[in-house]
Amino acid sequence: MRKMNGEEFDELVSFFDSMARTSWLKQIHDTLKEMTGLWNGKDVLDVGCGTGRLLLRGAEEANRLVGVDLSSEMVKASIQQFFYHELSGKSEFLVADAEKLPFKDDSFDLALSTCVMFLLPDPVQGIKEMCRVLKTGGQIAMLNPSEKMSQETAVQYAKEKGISGFERIALLKWSNVSTKRHRYTTEEMTELLENLQFTEISHSEVLGGLAIITIAKKKETTLK
Template identity: 35%
Template sequence: MGILEDKSNARLFYKYLSKVYDQVNRFNWTEEMRSEALSWLEFGEDDKVLDVGCGTGFGTMGLLEHADDVHGLDQSIHQMEKAFEKFGKHDRVHFYRGDAERLPFADDTFDIVWSSGSIEYWPDPVAGLSEIRRVAKPGGQALVVGPDYPHNRVLQRVADAIMLFYDEEEADRMFTEAGFETFEHHIQRATPQSPRAITTVAQVPEE
């Protein structure tokens, strides 16, 4: 387990990173990448949408372009305070402080569940994905963005020591164990020199 997969370490990390997160993040996860990911989802007129690990609200902002009923959850109050500055605490988005592996929502609540830049900090990613499936409505959609596993052996050792990086084979395993049956992976990248993101779009099984 990487050092930032420990929840207390991750909270401390984001206490300081939150000050510059939006400036740093745009080099690895751009508006163009977000728009491309959003295009892989099918939004309905009255969809209820959840952003798991919403952070400062970069993904949330994109979701608001497609849905009016948007909810955001994060464990870092410092990250969420940046989101409050953008959207207000109770205005455009309903915010919750909570744990991705124990989502505080009833079964079958959301039409779409989105999570970008969060899974790499979950100590038990299968548990988090299982929670996403649980709170999503049957026939709904889930989209999860995480860091693709590097090919360079030196970078692999560094990645393993920090947080979760995973390739398509590992994504297959995690999503299958979490109860998803239909999903596809996309590799996204800001520039040829940027780290690769692996974006998985999954259909929530009908019950």
């Protein structure tokens, strides 16, 4: 599968920031934050951070917030966002590849990734990297489209929920990209994470089952 480059996303900053503020994605971000619990004193990494809106949800609690994105313009937007909220002192954003994170082993307590892993040419390598930079007992939290996601099912969901305008456009664009990339069943994701020595794996369906939030914990012994 073709590898993406940051420039493809540079012109989409406004679109992705608006998408992060749609009612459906805001609700998913709220659910993910709730599932990861309090971030008190934690060092938190967001892989594919976009404009930083997910990290903002626990910014007051966390010890340190780090976001990486392939797009330099997304990174700039995140830096501006956190400067505006007077959180520059505890945050750092940098351009980086999810399949080759520029951090030492065992650096973070929590690693997040929403709407990203399924886009990678090799999602397993991306998840391996998140595992590598997590401390023992650290938590991984991801949002990925499920095998049920398609243009047809997204249209039906939008109709049932009365989602219209930009919110509908954003959902359909996400579904369209999903069908061209990677989709996982909960069983497939569980097996993948177990093979990477994760434990306490749980899944929560969102968007009527079109997407899945996955939470897991890094075991004592992990694959490198």
